[in-house]
Amino acid sequence: MSSNTIKYGRKTIDFRLIRSNRKTLAIDVHPDLSVVVTAPKDAADSAVREKMQKRASWIIKQQRFFENYLPTIPPRRYVSGESHRYLGRQYRLRVHKGNEDVVKMARGQINVYLKNPKYKSRIKPLVTDWFRQRSEIVFREIFDSVVAKANRHGIEANDFEIRRMKNRWGSCTNEGRILLNPDLIIAPKMCIEYVIVHELCHLQEYNHSPRFYRLLKKLMPDWEKRRERLNSCVVE
Ligand SMILES: [Zn+2]
Numbered sequence: 001m002s003s004n005t006i007k008y009g010r011k012t013i014d015f016r017l018i019r020s021n022r023k024t025l026a027i028d029v030h031p032d033l034s035v036v037v038t039a040p041k042d043a044a045d046s047a048v049r050e051k052m053q054k055r056a057s058w059i060i061k062q063q064r065f066f067e068n069y070l071p072t073i074p075p076r077r078y079v080s081g082e083s084h085r086y087l088g089r090q091y092r093l094r095v096h097k098g099n100e101d102v103v104k105m106a107r108g109q110i111n112v113y114l115k116n117p118k119y120k121s122r123i124k125p126l127v128t129d130w131f132r133q134r135s136e137i138v139f140r141e142i143f144d145s146v147v148a149k150a151n152r153h154g155i156e157a158n159d160f161e162i163r164r165m166k167n168r169w170g171s172c173t174n175e176g177r178i179l180l181n182p183d184l185i186i187a188p189k190m191c192i193e194y195v196i197v198h199e200l201c202h203l204q205e206y207n208h209s210p211r212f213y214r215l216l217k218k219l220m221p222d223w224e225k226r227r228e229r230l231n232s233c234v235v236e
Contacts, residue, residue, distance in 0.1 A: 004037075006049055008056035011209060017048065025051050029062035033208075063208060068169045068195055071234045073183055078124040084110055086131070087138070088188030088233060095123060103130035135162060135185040142192050149219060150200045157200055169230065170195040172202035187233045194226035 002017050015027075015035035025048065026038045039048050052059075076082060080095040091110045098113025103126050105111070110130075112123050139160065147157045160178040165171060169187075171179040178199045184192055197220045205212035216223055 004049075006052045006056065008053065008060065011056075011060060011207065013052070013056060013059055015052065019043075027052070027055055027059065029059055029066065033063045033066055035059055035063075060208075065167070067208060068171070068198060069231070070165070070167050070169045070181060070183065071231070073186070073234055078127055079120075084127070085186035085233070086110070086134070087185065088191070093123075093127065095120075101126055103127060131185055132162070132182055135180075135182045138185060138189070139180055139192065139196070142189065143196055146193055146197050146200065146219075150197070150203075153204075153215065153219060155200055155204050157203060160196070160199075170199045172199045172206075174206075176203055178203075187230055190226050191230035191233060194220060194223055194230060197223070 004015050004017050006013050006015070013035060015037050018036060018038045019041045020038050021041065022038060023040055025040065025043060028036045028038075030036065037048065037052065076084060078093065080093060082093045083090045084093055085091070086105075089108075091105065091108055093112065094109050095112045095114060095117055097117050098115065100113065101115055101122055102113050103110060104113070110127065112126055114122055114126075139162065143160055150157055157178070158176070160180050162182050163179045164183075165179065165181050168179075169181050169184050173179065178196070180195065180199075184195060187195075198216060201212055201216045201219065205215055220226070
């Protein structure tokens with residue numbers, strides 16, 4: 001196995017090269033953004049590099065996909081006793097009879113009060129709305145707290161928008177708008193901070209270039225630890 005590098009525009013792609021008995025070359029991009037190339041034993045280095053150049057834009061696309069990659073969140077049934085994640089912690093959903101239809105969090109539980117507990121179909125919209133409201137409040141707090149630091153590094157940030165995205169925790173549009181997935185509310189605050197700071201850095205450095213990572217490191221020296229935690233926070 002050997003370490004190699006190719007240039008693609010201003011970007012650098014590092015990859016590990018493994019020689020094997022296979023007949024064709026295979027490129028794998030892993031969620032940690034590492035690239036592993038498995039090549040036939042007799043393939044010339046120049047042929048491997050040529051192939052890598054051809055696939056470079058695909059590799060970058062894959063890495064970008066993994067960057068703030070959102071794993072599939074197991075579907076919830078919204079029934080009493082079920083566990084739900086909020087800011088990295090588990091909470092039990094409990095349904096009670098109440099004077100109004102409302103959700104309140106207390107003592108490690110998400111309590112859903114229903115005027116008529118028979119109307120179980122009310123639970124899902126109530127809980128979903130509650131999570132949405134919480135995400136607006138929590139994301140706002142975190143955004144405001146990290147944006148001051150970003151400003152000091154020359155990043156001009158406007159605002160963010162909460163938008164459901166299929167496979168991303170966060171995103172930065174070409175127009176410089178930061179999008180945050182409402183499901184990010186299940187993650188610990190340190191991870192929400194990471195996603196916001198990551199996207200803020202894209203306002204200055206659109207690609208995942210070495211300059212992007214230098215900026216990210218300056219703003220958040222322990223970002224790798226936070227990303228790891230984020231990747232592991234979605235479990236059944
Ligand atoms: Zn990114």
